[in-house]
Amino acid sequence: MHCPDIREAVSARLDGEAPGIPAADLDGHLAACPGCAAWAEAAAALTRRARLAPAPAVPDLTARVLGALPRQLPGARAAARSRLVTAGLRLALLAVGVAQAGLAWPALTSGAGSMSAPVHLAHETGAWNAALAVAFLAVAAVPRWAAGSLPFLGAFSVLLAAHTVADLAAGHVHAERALVHLLLLVGVLLVSLVAWRRRRPRERTVRAVARRRVAA
Numbered sequence: 001m002h003c004p005d006i007r008e009a010v011s012a013r014l015d016g017e018a019p020g021i022p023a024a025d026l027d028g029h030l031a032a033c034p035g036c037a038a039w040a041e042a043a044a045a046l047t048r049r050a051r052l053a054p055a056p057a058v059p060d061l062t063a064r065v066l067g068a069l070p071r072q073l074p075g076a077r078a079a080a081r082s083r084l085v086t087a088g089l090r091l092a093l094l095a096v097g098v099a100q101a102g103l104a105w106p107a108l109t110s111g112a113g114s115m116s117a118p119v120h121l122a123h124e125t126g127a128w129n130a131a132l133a134v135a136f137l138a139v140a141a142v143p144r145w146a147a148g149s150l151p152f153l154g155a156f157s158v159l160l161a162a163h164t165v166a167d168l169a170a171g172h173v174h175a176e177r178a179l180v181h182l183l184l185l186v187g188v189l190l191v192s193l194v195a196w197r198r199r200r201p202r203e204r205t206v207r208a209v210a211r212r213r214v215a216a
């Protein structure tokens with residue numbers, strides 16, 4: 001066994017690695033070779049000193065890092081504002097739904113409020129108005145139903161609005177009765193807004209936002 005091999009093995013053992021030769025052979029050489037024994041002792045002393053040396057002082061940056069963090073995550077304020085608007089829309093829809101139900105009730109229960117319409121027609125109108133009230137209240141309670149209810153609500157309100165304008169012009173309906181339909185239009189507008197705010201962002205928009213973030 002040559003001294004350089006022994007010293008390499010000693011160095012490996014000091015570093016916690018496999019020395020590559022049997023421990024008995026290594027220790028036997030160290031006992032017999034004063035040169036390697038002195039080298040091993042010096043190496044061990046050096047290793048100990050290096051391990052026990054104090055770490056260089058670094059400034060404590062905790063306070064500065066914490067202080068530099070934004071108080072709110074980016075977008076948190078916009079999200080809070082968006083939640084507030086959605087809550088407002090739902091409350092308005094709730095009010096419209098209750099008012100619409102109030103309109104439907106007399107016609108539905110007694111055929112009243114239908115002017116000269118036959119009783120069954122009054123009941124039918126009452127049922128339609130009650131269904132509209134249920135639709136508004138349902139979207140107020142479960143906003144994700146907004147888009148699904150739009151084909152019916154939109155078609156109904158557009159047809160009714162067009163006929164009401166024509167009937168007003170021809171004198172077939174009193175302005176007072178026509179005004180009641182404004183409630184329907186307000187409700188449909190609110191449902192449309194809820195549906196619009198819940199739409200999924202388009203792929204293009206998502207990519208544009210990502211690009212802006214990268215560029216920033």
Ligand SMILES: [Zn+2]
Nearest residue numbers: 003033035036
């Ligand atoms: Zn030796």
